[in-house]
Amino acid sequence: MATVPGPDSRREERLNHMMLTYEKDLLRMCCVYLKDAGLAQDAVQETFLKAYRRMDAFEGRASEKTWLMRIAINTCKDMCRTSWFRHVDRRIAMDDPSSPMPEPAAPPSVEHIALTTAIMALPKKHMEVVLLHYYQGLNIKETAQVLGITAPAVINRLNKARTMLRETLKEEGDA
Numbered sequence: 001m002a003t004v005p006g007p008d009s010r011r012e013e014r015l016n017h018m019m020l021t022y023e024k025d026l027l028r029m030c031c032v033y034l035k036d037a038g039l040a041q042d043a044v045q046e047t048f049l050k051a052y053r054r055m056d057a058f059e060g061r062a063s064e065k066t067w068l069m070r071i072a073i074n075t076c077k078d079m080c081r082t083s084w085f086r087h088v089d090r091r092i093a094m095d096d097p098s099s100p101m102p103e104p105a106a107p108p109s110v111e112h113i114a115l116t117t118a119i120m121a122l123p124k125k126h127m128e129v130v131l132l133h134y135y136q137g138l139n140i141k142e143t144a145q146v147l148g149i150t151a152p153a154v155i156n157r158l159n160k161a162r163t164m165l166r167e168t169l170k171e172e173g174d175a
Helices: 010-032 037-057 064-081 110-118 124-137 142-147 151-174
Strands: none
Touching: 010 037, 010 064, 010 110, 010 124, 037 064, 064 124, 064 142, 110 124, 110 151, 124 142, 124 151, 142 151
């Protein structure tokens, strides 16, 4: 006797596919954004829960990754707005071997640690564009869609972020 799939089985299959495909990317993004592995895991779970609830509203104007990144960024922003979050020190020591950051494919170099630390120190709006564009591989248009801003604003923020990073890394190199 064959079983008939329930009405939500397709949605569940799609959610499972999204989780397998994008969970690590979302976790890295949320971990850097929130500077806390536990909160990042909570944010990713909340992202997938929101995606599941809104799956029927997804119109396909953006890729699934772009859509999920936007939900994740907004979830992280919501978490950062709480008064509890603002009063807790969430800095991650990048050179600490017990750091809660997800493990990279290869051990990070000193330069990579310095760059990641500098990116995490950028103002949020600049950190967001750098993470989405360079670390998540989204193009300018997709980054703009995730953040709800224009493509020229993304380009301006990227240029400003690169300038700030150059200055920060140059100062560290001179020290």
